[in-house]
Amino acid sequence: MPDQTPSPEHTAELASELLTIAEAAQLLRAPVATLRYWRHLGTGPRSFRLGRRVLYRRDELHSWIDAQRRQADTGRS
Numbered sequence: 001m002p003d004q005t006p007s008p009e010h011t012a013e014l015a016s017e018l019l020t021i022a023e024a025a026q027l028l029r030a031p032v033a034t035l036r037y038w039r040h041l042g043t044g045p046r047s048f049r050l051g052r053r054v055l056y057r058r059d060e061l062h063s064w065i066d067a068q069r070r071q072a073d074t075g076r077s
Contacts, residue, residue: 017058019058021035021056044064046060
């Protein structure tokens with residue numbers, strides 16, 4: 001049976017894809033409190049808990065940003 005242990009490179013790559021709420025707030029240029037509020041309302045970018053930490057996937061943050069931009073563009077038409 002092959003070893004299922006992820007390589008250190010894979011682990012580091014995965015860690016760079018996961019952002020804490022503070023890092024996500026910095027990327028979005030929004031206060032951490034805003035992200036917490038959005039999470040409470042269920043309106044912000046997708047997030048999940050890993051233990052006690054709230055984490056965001058970098059690609060999902062970018063997808064959410066793109067969706068917000070598309071929504072704003074359709075509102076202007």
